[in-house]
Amino acid sequence: MLKKVLGILLAGCMLLAVAGCGSSGDKNVDLDALGATIMEKVTFTSQLTKLTDSVVGSFYVFDSADVDDYVVYANGTGATAEEVALFKASSSEAADRIYKLAQSRIEDLKFQFENYVPAEMTKLNDPVLVKQGNYVFLGLSNDNEQMKKLFNDALK
Amino acid sequence: MSKKMPRVNRNQKGSFPALPVLILVIVLGFLSFGIAAAWQKLSGDDEKLPKQSSSQSASVSESSQPENSLPESSISEEQSSPQQSSSSQAITEVEFGVPIPESARVRSEYFDDAMFVGDSITTGIKVYDVMSNATVIASTGINPDTILHSKVIKDANGNAKTVIDAMKDYQPKKIYIMLGANGVAFLDKETMIDLYGQFVDLVKAQHPDSIIYVQSILPVTKEKADGDSRYSNAKIDEYNQAIIEMTKQKQVYYLNVAEAFKDENGALPSEGSPDGMHFNPPYYTKWFDYLKTHTLPNS
Numbered sequence A: 001m002l003k004k005v006l007g008i009l010l011a012g013c014m015l016l017a018v019a020g021c022g023s024s025g026d027k028n029v030d031l032d033a034l035g036a037t038i039m040e041k042v043t044f045t046s047q048l049t050k051l052t053d054s055v056v057g058s059f060y061v062f063d064s065a066d067v068d069d070y071v072v073y074a075n076g077t078g079a080t081a082e083e084v085a086l087f088k089a090s091s092s093e094a095a096d097r098i099y100k101l102a103q104s105r106i107e108d109l110k111f112q113f114e115n116y117v118p119a120e121m122t123k124l125n126d127p128v129l130v131k132q133g134n135y136v137f138l139g140l141s142n143d144n145e146q147m148k149k150l151f152n153d154a155l156k
Numbered sequence B: 001m002s003k004k005m006p007r008v009n010r011n012q013k014g015s016f017p018a019l020p021v022l023i024l025v026i027v028l029g030f031l032s033f034g035i036a037a038a039w040q041k042l043s044g045d046d047e048k049l050p051k052q053s054s055s056q057s058a059s060v061s062e063s064s065q066p067e068n069s070l071p072e073s074s075i076s077e078e079q080s081s082p083q084q085s086s087s088s089q090a091i092t093e094v095e096f097g098v099p100i101p102e103s104a105r106v107r108s109e110y111f112d113d114a115m116f117v118g119d120s121i122t123t124g125i126k127v128y129d130v131m132s133n134a135t136v137i138a139s140t141g142i143n144p145d146t147i148l149h150s151k152v153i154k155d156a157n158g159n160a161k162t163v164i165d166a167m168k169d170y171q172p173k174k175i176y177i178m179l180g181a182n183g184v185a186f187l188d189k190e191t192m193i194d195l196y197g198q199f200v201d202l203v204k205a206q207h208p209d210s211i212i213y214v215q216s217i218l219p220v221t222k223e224k225a226d227g228d229s230r231y232s233n234a235k236i237d238e239y240n241q242a243i244i245e246m247t248k249q250k251q252v253y254y255l256n257v258a259e260a261f262k263d264e265n266g267a268l269p270s271e272g273s274p275d276g277m278h279f280n281p282p283y284y285t286k287w288f289d290y291l292k293t294h295t296l297p298n299s
Helices: A002-024 A031-041 A053-059 A092-113 A118-124 A144-155 B018-043 B072-076 B108-113 B120-127 B163-167 B189-206 B222-227 B233-250 B281-292
Strands: A067-074 A083-089 A128-132 A135-140 B114-118 B135-138 B174-178 B211-215 B253-255
Touching (some): A031 A067, A031 A083, A031 A144, A053 A067, A053 B120, A083 A092, A092 A118, A092 A128, A128 A144, A135 A144, B108 B114, B108 B174, B108 B281, B114 B120, B114 B163, B120 B135, B163 B189, B189 B233, B211 B233, B233 B253
Parallel strands (some): B211 B253
Antiparallel strands (some): A067 A083, A083 A135, A128 A135
16 A cells, blocks of 8 residues: 555655656756857858957846856947847846847847948847747847848757 | 084174164165156156056956046156156157057056947947946947937947947046047038037047047058048048047047058958958957057056
């Protein structure tokens, strides 16, 4: 009898564990590898540089507790508004905050480029901005089709 | 049977005056050091004098070589500099209204307490990690008009500030300003100089003890200049002449950085710039090579 009870309990625990894994929705994305793939496969009109931590921190003012990992590539010098920002937030609430920062970054770039290089407004008015689970991805380029595909493939 | 060699007692008293010789060596050593220190002080060799005041920022990433930092009132003192590089002549005086002449090369540590202020071109110093020990306060698209009132710099809390408000949090010994690339196309010369002068006044008032270097507007490529007359290099040169006059009036220094970039056509080399105005990392190296060899004496 005891063996039966224990067996049922164990089966129940395993079922819950599997269910838990299934419901998290968070695949583990290698942001460095994704960034490298994007640099290789998306067509950009300018040279993008992988930004250092301090530069990322000045473009996206996030709380370090909100972000587990990130990779940001940008032109950054003003020649174009091309940028790729990949974030893994620490929680879904943090992901909401990072999403808002990404929206804010788009607005900052619009302010910078509106009268400076108006042609860049095309990509700023049609950004690829995705939030899924704890991941927030932003892509600014003229190659949205490829950018969307790579984002979606990474998050499947 | 081998012959034993007589043992010589080298410690016998009276055979060698060790103590007096030792004293003489020590005295001569101190004398030499004193002469060398006095000579170097007179020559104003920045790289070899011991540090006299501490003003380094917290973001030092270079090796800890000593750096000399004298008060700004010494800017016109005479000096001889036998240890300067052979390509530069001895600087005896630096005038306002004249580009800073070539000087002895300083190390990267010179920029530990330097701040760079400007537009997208200056932003590149940070983006390309050219001089990570320096402070950079810059914003893409800023021009002499918008720099006076637009809140474009975000602080650590995400609050937006104007450039001058953001500069308030720092105490740089040297401030390098570069504006005008945005503006030369749509601001007439008098308006640009008036606005630029207002910004320089704000910086001087906020940082009265800092050395202020105003840098020239940089040239554009021949293709850009030929394709858009608003950006002709002759026009940029004309604006730079007006900026020199402004620096004389405001009593700040002028750095003719443009000369480090110009090719035989007086333009930015095409291979260095994908869009005719912004340039790649090798040109940031050229920029800092110029800055390292054009500094105020004893700064």
